Amino acid sequence: MSSNIKMTEAPPGLEGQGFFATTLDSVVGLARKNSIWPLPFATSCCGIEFMATMASHYDLARFGSERLSFTPRQADLLMVMGTIAKKMGPVLRQVYEQMAEPKWVIAVGACASSGGIFDTYSVLQGIDRIIPVDVYVPGCPPRPEQIIDGVLRIQDLVAKESVRRRHSEEYKKLLQEYHVK
Numbered sequence: 193m194s195s196n197i198k199m200t201e202a203p204p205g206l207e208g209q210g211f212f213a214t215t216l217d218s219v220v221g222l223a224r225k226n227s228i229w230p231l232p233f234a235t236s237c238c239g240i241e242f243m244a245t246m247a248s249h250y251d252l253a254r255f256g257s258e259r260l261s262f263t264p265r266q267a268d269l270l271m272v273m274g275t276i277a278k279k280m281g282p283v284l285r286q287v288y289e290q291m292a293e294p295k296w297v298i299a300v301g302a303c304a305s306s307g308g309i310f311d312t313y314s315v316l317q318g319i320d321r322i323i324p325v326d327v328y329v330p331g332c333p334p335r336p337e338q339i340i341d342g343v344l345r346i347q348d349l350v351a352k353e354s355v356r357r358r359h360s361e362e363y364k365k366l367l368q369e370y371h372v373k
């Protein structure tokens with residue numbers, strides 16, 4: 193019986209008859225990369241593009257991100273999409289702090305990345321003022337292809353991240369700079 197199921201590529205390693213050896217980092221990275229659970233934090237129009245990204249035509253599920261999480265404690269990837277008012281800042285920060293490690297963040301669109309066209313007193317000029325960001329997706333709004341590209345960039349980061357990174361002094365210093373608990 194033929195099957196359309198494709199196997200993911202194995203990480204680099206040593207292969208011989210009956211065995212395959214690689215590093216723990218590579219195996220953990222491979223598993224994490226292909227099972228990212230995103231938390232969509234959508235406040236305005238960029239969120240609509242995300243709906244298209246999840247729908248059947250673009251189908252983000254193809255990259256292992258079928259399961260969206262609307263609870264921070266069961267999410268790996270915070271996707272911030274839309275204008276973030278300064279009043280909303282503490283809420284976004286609390287959601288970030290409630291996510292368990294390891295966690296990653298994408299700023300989707302101009303508003304989340306830099307405040308976009310809203311250079312006003314009430315709008316946060318980029319979410320990286322309050323939480324660390326791993327990938328920025330440009331555009332107003334970005335097309336679903338760009339959002340998918342952002343997720344692929346996150347997958348690259350996830351696959352290559354050392355399992356020790358989250359315990360490193362460098363990472364602790366980064367969180368301290370943001371006063372994240």
Ligand code: SF4
Pocket residue numbers: 236237238239273274275301302303304308309331332333334
């Ligand atoms: S970047 Fe543009 S499309 Fe996205 S939320 Fe801001 S104004 Fe809307």
